[in-house]
Amino acid sequence: MKTPVVVLTGFLGSGKTTLLARLLGHPDMGETAVIVNELGEEAIDHHLLRRVDERTVVLGNGCVCCTLRGDLADELRDLLSRRDRGEIPAFGRVVVETTGVADPAPILYTLLGDQVVKHHFELERVVTTVDAVNGLPAAESVRQVAAADTLVVTKTDLEAANDVRPDLERINPAAELLVASFGDVEPDALFGPAGTDPRSVPAGEPDTGHGDVHAHCLVSEEPLDWTAFGIWLTMLLQARGGDVLRVKGLLNVGAEGPLLINGVQHVVHPPEHLPSWPDGDRRSRIVFIGRGFLREELEHSLAAFNGAVLGSDPEGV
Amino acid sequence: MQCRTYYDRAMCVLCGVLLNDHWAEQEGGRRGRVFRGRLLNRVLAVYGLRLDDWSGRVWVLRDRKGRAAVVDNLGAVWVEAERLCGRPLDPLDPDLIAALS
Numbered sequence: 001m002k003t004p005v006v007v008l009t010g011f012l013g014s015g016k017t018t019l020l021a022r023l024l025g026h027p028d029m030g031e032t033a034v035i036v037n038e039l040g041e042e043a044i045d046h047h048l049l050r051r052v053d054e055r056t057v058v059l060g061n062g063c064v065c066c067t068l069r070g071d072l073a074d075e076l077r078d079l080l081s082r083r084d085r086g087e088i089p090a091f092g093r094v095v096v097e098t099t100g101v102a103d104p105a106p107i108l109y110t111l112l113g114d115q116v117v118k119h120h121f122e123l124e125r126v127v128t129t130v131d132a133v134n135g136l137p138a139a140e141s142v143r144q145v146a147a148a149d150t151l152v153v154t155k156t157d158l159e160a161a162n163d164v165r166p167d168l169e170r171i172n173p174a175a176e177l178l179v180a181s182f183g184d185v186e187p188d189a190l191f192g193p194a195g196t197d198p199r200s201v202p203a204g205e206p207d208t209g210h211g212d213v214h215a216h217c218l219v220s221e222e223p224l225d226w227t228a229f230g231i232w233l234t235m236l237l238q239a240r241g242g243d244v245l246r247v248k249g250l251l252n253v254g255a256e257g258p259l260l261i262n263g264v265q266h267v268v269h270p271p272e273h274l275p276s277w278p279d280g281d282r283r284s285r286i287v288f289i290g291r292g293f294l295r296e297e298l299e300h301s302l303a304a305f306n307g308a309v310l311g312s313d314p315e316g317v
Numbered sequence: 318m319q320c321r322t323y324y325d326r327a328m329c330v331l332c333g334v335l336l337n338d339h340w341a342e343q344e345g346g347r348r349g350r351v352f353r354g355r356l357l358n359r360v361l362a363v364y365g366l367r368l369d370d371w372s373g374r375v376w377v378l379r380d381r382k383g384r385a386a387v388v389d390n391l392g393a394v395w396v397e398a399e400r401l402c403g404r405p406l407d408p409l410d411p412d413l414i415a416a417l418s
Contacts, residue, residue: 238395238396
């Protein structure tokens, strides 16, 4: 059984460490190993705590999101080794707290791509904190929000707090949204598989946006052919991957339940068959977050690729 | 022929280099691979490219000038197709959509 990993990200000062410290003190939290980039003032020393330097291995011809975080891979391997030898308590979960300006994609890439890591750990979800006072101060914070499975709004108790939720919903309508003053969140709300709840992928909502980033909720009335979809998305990521921040969808591929597809920038999770649909709506729905795309051109293009299946005669293979 | 296998070259996760199983090729088995090749060739033909399966493990991508590249997964197909064409192959291109429709 793989050990779940939660990636906790959020811009500088957005309350990541406060949230983590509160969670680790919760009696239901269980044994958790924590990997942090920076040691803050919060005391979280009663749990396993590892510090990593941000050492990245830039891969030949790779893009920014596809750099391997060698430091993170080393730490995860070392934790695994020491747990197996009984040198440290048998932790059941790992939380990776990123730096405030970190792009989460290389971390996800490491979890899904490192040969050792991916066989022993699995990404459970990405949690992004956003503080209600400063909102989204930089491009990095928008990327962090787009990558999130769960968004936690912090510092809502402060007098200068703003209601940032509409902005967050406009950027990432697929994410679960929680409000937590003083880091007050139950562990159950943040830990556990994310992205497997079909209800987290809205269908047919109007396009929304924040600055130059827009979220398009694509819907396909026709069942989608998985082969055609894979060809379409890989081609799109190669051609315009720099503008794609997130793709998350439930595809009707003619099976009993939907196929879950989940990608952050170039980093795409292996597709997962879900056992059933959440309701009677069996249409494929995809939340597509990016820069410079039009909903109509995305839907038209995907429909053309899907339609090309008929001309390629899959039954004749 | 310029051979470019992607077993050892580190590139982008899009290319599946560090992932043994590319995310888009995990369904269908051999039959799925044949169908994938057929569908890919419908798209690649628009750009004067052709893809042939080589032993069921890798693909050979060729252009009309006789240049070729060996690729081992779907992501790498687009990397090499872009190199052979000298420009990105955009699935949102209206001419491509018209050709497929």
